[in-house]
Amino acid sequence: MENSITLIQEIKELKKAKHAVLLAHNYQVEEVQLAADYLGDSLELSRTAAGVEHDIIVFAGVKFMAETAKILSPQKKVLLPRLDAGCPMADMITVEELKDLKANHPNAKVVTYVNSSVEVKAESDACCTSSNAVNVVKNIHADEIIFVPDRNLGSYVQKMVPGKKIILFEGYCYVHNRIKKEEIEEMKKRFPGAKVVVHPEVRMEVIDLADEVLSTSGMLKYAAASPHKQFIIATEQGLIERMKRENPGKEFYPALTAKICINMKRTSLKDVYEALKYERYEIRVEESIARRAMRALDEMLKYV
Ligand code: 13P
Ligand code: SF4
Numbered sequence: 001m002e003n004s005i006t007l008i009q010e011i012k013e014l015k016k017a018k019h020a021v022l023l024a025h026n027y028q029v030e031e032v033q034l035a036a037d038y039l040g041d042s043l044e045l046s047r048t049a050a051g052v053e054h055d056i057i058v059f060a061g062v063k064f065m066a067e068t069a070k071i072l073s074p075q076k077k078v079l080l081p082r083l084d085a086g087c088p089m090a091d092m093i094t095v096e097e098l099k100d101l102k103a104n105h106p107n108a109k110v111v112t113y114v115n116s117s118v119e120v121k122a123e124s125d126a127c128c129t130s131s132n133a134v135n136v137v138k139n140i141h142a143d144e145i146i147f148v149p150d151r152n153l154g155s156y157v158q159k160m161v162p163g164k165k166i167i168l169f170e171g172y173c174y175v176h177n178r179i180k181k182e183e184i185e186e187m188k189k190r191f192p193g194a195k196v197v198v199h200p201e202v203r204m205e206v207i208d209l210a211d212e213v214l215s216t217s218g219m220l221k222y223a224a225a226s227p228h229k230q231f232i233i234a235t236e237q238g239l240i241e242r243m244k245r246e247n248p249g250k251e252f253y254p255a256l257t258a259k260i261c262i263n264m265k266r267t268s269l270k271d272v273y274e275a276l277k278y279e280r281y282e283i284r285v286e287e288s289i290a291r292r293a294m295r296a297l298d299e300m301l302k303y304v
Pocket of ligand 1: 026040041042043115129130131173201214215216217
């Protein structure tokens with residue numbers, strides 16, 4: 001702990017000296033969360049990246065998040081402390097696969113989950129995050145939507161927007177897709193009064209058992225405002241730790257066992273410190289791809 005207090009202090013000094021800001025996702029390890037200037041979900045962090053006035057953004061999250069920050073803030077230096085912090089779901093669809101889908105559905109518009117590569121974003125009409133996927137699809141001018149890469153989020157959107165036809169792709173998040181309905185049922189038996197709050201990347205059978213379906217920050221706001229005291233939270237453990245820390249009078253339980261995204265957990269406080277000190281690893285996005293991806297990201301930023 002003493003070590004991390006010293007590192008947090010050194011990070012603070014480096015941030016000041018270099019006019020840098022630290023953005024961290026809700027799934028980061030606790031000490032990185034505590035060192036962050038901004039902590040949030042994908043949409044909040046994208047908006048923050050687009051608006052901050054610093055020269056350097058250090059992004060403690062996964063690669064697609066840092067790439068999104070770079071596209072939205074091209075004049076800034078964006079650093080990802082660990083190059084091996086990727087999102088496996090983002091790599092599940094290739095540009096060729098998306099082009100095939102477009103060729104097979106010429107009247108459809110493409111809505112791409114922000115958990116995707118820059119090349120796939122560049123081929124899309126709009127991006128979305130877990131917090132605004134439903135609103136993006138509702139508002140886009142098309143009755144047929146190709147939704148990639150997350151089939152679970154896409155299925156949830158289909159449930160919420162029955163008037164449009166959603167064409168799904170077979171991508172998924174290995175952390176959320178693992179959560180089974182039996183785990184929620186068991187937790188409901190143990191805590192019958194608890195509210196079940198799930199991330200929309202879970203399977204439909206889990207969504208069907210939920211009281212609320214929300215993004216990570218949506219879950220946090222809901223729990224803080226709710227008069228209830230017990231919550232079963234179907235998402236990655238990092239958010240559950242934050243909920244416990246910020247709501248000491250309430251109880252938060254995972255879906256039977258803690259679900260961990262190893263990619264989100266790769267970034268240590270030391271990695272953040274070294275990222276700032278050596279200004280590594282700089283994220284670059286080829287300009288013509290960035291320009292096209294920017295259009296889709298701008299659409300995303302229009303909706304809450
Ligand atoms: P949120 O945007 O809800 O934080 O989700 C990001 C993510 O990667 C979920 O697995
Ligand atoms: Fe990707 Fe899932 Fe990890 Fe989120 S939790 S970064 S979707 S692998």
